[in-house]
Amino acid sequence: MYRYDQYDQAIVDARVAEFKDQVGRRLRNEITEDQFKPLRLMNGLYLQLHAYMLRVAIPYGTLSGTQMRMLAHIARTYDRDYGHFTTRQNIQYNWIKLEQFSDLLDDLSKVEMHAFQTSGNCIRNISSDQFAGAAADEIADPRPYAELLRQWSTLHPEFSFLPRKFKIAVIASDSDRAAIQLHDIGLQLYRNADGVTGFRVYVGGGMGRTPIIGKVVREFIPVGQFLSYSEAILRVYNRHGRRDNIYKARIKILVTELGIEEFTRQVEAEWATLEPLGLDAPQAEYDRIIAQFADPAYEIGAPDTIDLSDPDFKLWVDQNVHAHKQPGYAIATISLKPKSGIPGDASSAQMDVIADLAEKYAHDEIRVTHSQNLVLAHVRKVDLYAMWQALAAADLATPNLDLVTDIIACPGMDYCTLANARSIPIAQKIAAKFENSISEQRDIGELKIKVSGCINGCGHHHAGHIGILGVDKKGEEAYQLLLGGSGAEDASLAKILGPGFDENGIIDAVDKLIAFYRSARSAPTERFLDTYRRLGAAPFKEAVYA
Amino acid sequence: MRDNQDQIAVSGAPSPALDDTPARLRFRDDAPFESPIAPLADFLAGGNFAAVRIEPGEDARELVPHFDRLKLVEIAFPKFRDGRGYSSAAVLRQAGFTGEIRAAGDVLVDQIGFMRRVGFDSFAPNKPLDPKVVKATLDRYPYVYMKAADGKVPVWALRHG
Amino acid sequence: MPRILTGNRLETGDVLWWHGRCWSTQIKDAVEIGAEGEALLASLIAAERINDPTFIEVTGEPGAFVPTTTRERVRASGPSVRADLARGSLSVEAI
Ligand code: HEM
Ligand code: SF4
Numbered sequence: 001m002y003r004y005d006q007y008d009q010a011i012v013d014a015r016v017a018e019f020k021d022q023v024g025r026r027l028r029n030e031i032t033e034d035q036f037k038p039l040r041l042m043n044g045l046y047l048q049l050h051a052y053m054l055r056v057a058i059p060y061g062t063l064s065g066t067q068m069r070m071l072a073h074i075a076r077t078y079d080r081d082y083g084h085f086t087t088r089q090n091i092q093y094n095w096i097k098l099e100q101f102s103d104l105l106d107d108l109s110k111v112e113m114h115a116f117q118t119s120g121n122c123i124r125n126i127s128s129d130q131f132a133g134a135a136a137d138e139i140a141d142p143r144p145y146a147e148l149l150r151q152w153s154t155l156h157p158e159f160s161f162l163p164r165k166f167k168i169a170v171i172a173s174d175s176d177r178a179a180i181q182l183h184d185i186g187l188q189l190y191r192n193a194d195g196v197t198g199f200r201v202y203v204g205g206g207m208g209r210t211p212i213i214g215k216v217v218r219e220f221i222p223v224g225q226f227l228s229y230s231e232a233i234l235r236v237y238n239r240h241g242r243r244d245n246i247y248k249a250r251i252k253i254l255v256t257e258l259g260i261e262e263f264t265r266q267v268e269a270e271w272a273t274l275e276p277l278g279l280d281a282p283q284a285e286y287d288r289i290i291a292q293f294a295d296p297a298y299e300i301g302a303p304d305t306i307d308l309s310d311p312d313f314k315l316w317v318d319q320n321v322h323a324h325k326q327p328g329y330a331i332a333t334i335s336l337k338p339k340s341g342i343p344g345d346a347s348s349a350q351m352d353v354i355a356d357l358a359e360k361y362a363h364d365e366i367r368v369t370h371s372q373n374l375v376l377a378h379v380r381k382v383d384l385y386a387m388w389q390a391l392a393a394a395d396l397a398t399p400n401l402d403l404v405t406d407i408i409a410c411p412g413m414d415y416c417t418l419a420n421a422r423s424i425p426i427a428q429k430i431a432a433k434f435e436n437s438i439s440e441q442r443d444i445g446e447l448k449i450k451v452s453g454c455i456n457g458c459g460h461h462h463a464g465h466i467g468i469l470g471v472d473k474k475g476e477e478a479y480q481l482l483l484g485g486s487g488a489e490d491a492s493l494a495k496i497l498g499p500g501f502d503e504n505g506i507i508d509a510v511d512k513l514i515a516f517y518r519s520a521r522s523a524p525t526e527r528f529l530d531t532y533r534r535l536g537a538a539p540f541k542e543a544v545y546a
Numbered sequence: 547m548r549d550n551q552d553q554i555a556v557s558g559a560p561s562p563a564l565d566d567t568p569a570r571l572r573f574r575d576d577a578p579f580e581s582p583i584a585p586l587a588d589f590l591a592g593g594n595f596a597a598v599r600i601e602p603g604e605d606a607r608e609l610v611p612h613f614d615r616l617k618l619v620e621i622a623f624p625k626f627r628d629g630r631g632y633s634s635a636a637v638l639r640q641a642g643f644t645g646e647i648r649a650a651g652d653v654l655v656d657q658i659g660f661m662r663r664v665g666f667d668s669f670a671p672n673k674p675l676d677p678k679v680v681k682a683t684l685d686r687y688p689y690v691y692m693k694a695a696d697g698k699v700p701v702w703a704l705r706h707g
Numbered sequence: 708m709p710r711i712l713t714g715n716r717l718e719t720g721d722v723l724w725w726h727g728r729c730w731s732t733q734i735k736d737a738v739e740i741g742a743e744g745e746a747l748l749a750s751l752i753a754a755e756r757i758n759d760p761t762f763i764e765v766t767g768e769p770g771a772f773v774p775t776t777t778r779e780r781v782r783a784s785g786p787s788v789r790a791d792l793a794r795g796s797l798s799v800e801a802i
Pocket of ligand 2 (some may be wrong): 184410411412413416417418419420452453454457458459
């Protein structure tokens with residue numbers, strides 16, 4: 001894991017001091033709320049339905065046990081004892097007080113954490129593959145590059161007042177676990193025919209009001225130049241991105257309006273002026289950062305088998321454990337979608353348990369996934385059983401990864417000022433129909449249901465095999481149904497199936513969709529998404545609306 | 547990996563040398579330049595101007611052929627949220643402009659640190675800034691992560707000598 | 708339809724309802740706002756101590772006002788999915 005040096009810490013400390021000063025000036029009425037709002041947003045502080053909401057950055061979703069314990073401390077001390085892990089691999093707290101915010105920032109900075117640039121029209125937290133460093137299919141750990149991007153984008157003087165927010169994701173394998181094609185910039189590390197490593201650069205993907213799949217702006221940029229190339233993309237966006245209409249301000253609209261050829265031409269022209277300026281970090285800096293993501297000290301010859309005699313444990317291993325690149329090790333996913341839970345929420349006590357287990361069994365590393373779960377990436381197979389027992393005792397061992405009850409839901413109208421409708425109760429009611437039978441869930445197989453409370457799409461409904469979107473129907477909460485989305489390497493955008501529903505109607509409709517799929521799939525191994533892709537929308541539509 | 551050349555540094559004192567007018571901040575050693583400031587179109591039309599004003603949608607690169615007759619570029623910030631002016635200043639400095647670049651309009655104290663970094667060296671804010679807060683703001687960051695027009699050495703260079 | 712005044716306290720973010728001379732954190736204390744409201748709102752905006760002060764429409768009687776929008780009912784009751792965090796004066800069922 002990356003550890004701060006004196007420079008990183010000094011910058012964070014200065015940023016904390018700066019924001020404390022800004023908070024102080026606001027509390028003394030020396031600046032207006034209108035002036036303060038963009039400043040607090042740049043520190044991840046929103047005003048939501050019930051209080052201030054704080055979004056803390058978890059760079060590329062990786063944190064240590066100590067950091068997780070601090071997140072628990074924050075929940076206990078400054079909030080109401082819980083936090084919400086988000087689809088962008090961050091954590092949000094819902095009950096923060098402005099007057100305590102300075103103390104909170106001090107606490108975070110003690111463990112090399114902060115909330116900068118988690119909101120506002122700037123470059124946001126960089127996201128990455130939750131299996132980074134452990135996946136068998138990656139060509140290298142993508143996180144050093146995410147860290148280089150983090151540093152390059154932190155307090156970037158030219159790009160702190162962009163037309164709109166800007167999200168970047170980095171991966172290093174052909175399986176896309178970070179939805180890079182749905183980001184403003186998506187970077188895929190690979191080795192070209194000459195054996196040189198570099199990135200395929202996607203640009204202009206995104207969800208929200210106008211969902212678009214990213215396009216390739218450059219097939220290959222050598223790793224040594226990707227920062228200056230990113231600077232060129234941001235420069236073109238900052239100068240020409242639309243500012244007349246907030247709904248058209250994302251880079252995806254600029255790319256669409258210019259066309260990818262013209263956009264590419266402009267980026268290349270800009271890069272020609274930027275590249276000679278030496279903006280890219282030197283190789284020594286790459287080496288320094290890469291060294292910090294070196295493999296943990298794996299035990300060579302650790303037994304490569306797992307005793308699966310306990311059937312409940314076997315279920316969890318089958319569903320929530322993935323292959324690790326190192327023999328004798330496994331990747332374990334902790335589901336934050338327990339029975340009647342709130343997707344992505346964890347109590348401070350649960351966070352403490354996870355911190356302890358990470359230290360004890362997982363080389364002190366935890367990852368947050370974009371489906372609002374957590375990952376312990378380096379666990380010895382012989383330790384899995386003991387770890388599973390400890391997880392189960394804290395209600396953290398639900399064996400439902402990627403199944404129908406592993407639902408993504410944004411906070412929706414229960415917390416969010418922008419919402420049209422509640423998301424969490426919909427997720428809970430759908431899950432309630434299946435959560436008592438894991439075997440039924442497993443029979444249904446991989447099924448990604450994603451719920452957003454409004455068109456902003458924080459719940460990724462456009463990338464759901466089944467997407468649900470909260471809308472306002474004459475003051476009543478209503479829901480649209482979308483089918484066929486995917487945020488993975490086979491990225492596709494879900495399409496609206498037909499007229500919307502009220503709360504009961506949408507639960508019913510999902511039921512009918514699943515029943516139809518089970519009757520229509522060509523084989524038990526054919527996923528819901530594949531059946532939909534094979535048959536098209538019509539029979540699904542008939543099953544729901546007939 | 548390539549050799550990293552330095553970008554063009556802005557001349558002038560690194561820490562604030564504020565002049566007397568509270569509404570004006572200037573970080574240059576040369577004499578303040580006062581003359582009519584032309585809109586970009588008039589300037590490009592060939593009028594005898596040494597100062598030009600750029601609005602957010604206008605292309606600062608059009609000035610590049612005219613640097614020799616330009617002393618001052620005033621970049622307008624009608625709304626502080628509109629960040630195009632940052633790129634305008636950066637483009638001018640990167641192209642080698644060493645004259646004055648002034649940020650005018652809705653310029654707030656919390657932005658001038660960023661503005662200094664992209665190459666602004668004078669400020670004409672709508673509302674006067676508190677010089678003490680200005681100084682505290684500009685002195686705040688001991689290090690920077692990335693290169694910009696102010697010539698500050700990024701931490702990756704400090705780390706590796 | 709009666710209207711009441713709501714906002715969030717700058718220092719804490721607390722949800723507030725106008726209670727006649729000061730603010731309450733319970734909607735049951737809210738008072739109906741008449742024609743004097745515009746001047747009150749203008750003074751609150753100018754004072755910059757309450758974020759997003761605004762009028763909302765309600766039905767019912769003083770002491771038991773129920774906002775007409777789901778959003779405002781959620782604000783008054785607390786998150787519908789966390790009965791343990793309910794504010795108390797408007798039940799989650801009323802959302
Ligand atoms: C409750 C406070 C939140 C607010 C006010 C908020 C606001 C927004 C807005 C306005 C957008 C649309 C931006 C645009 O398209 O230009 C957006 C998109 C998004 N938000 Fe949130 N959000 C919130 C919480 C969350 C949470 C909890 C998550 C994760 C579960 C999240 C993840 C995302 C993602 C992934 C997108 C889509 C990005 C894209 O369009 O590419 N947000 N959010
Ligand atoms: S999708 Fe809408 S309702 Fe949900 S968190 Fe985002 S902005 Fe709020």
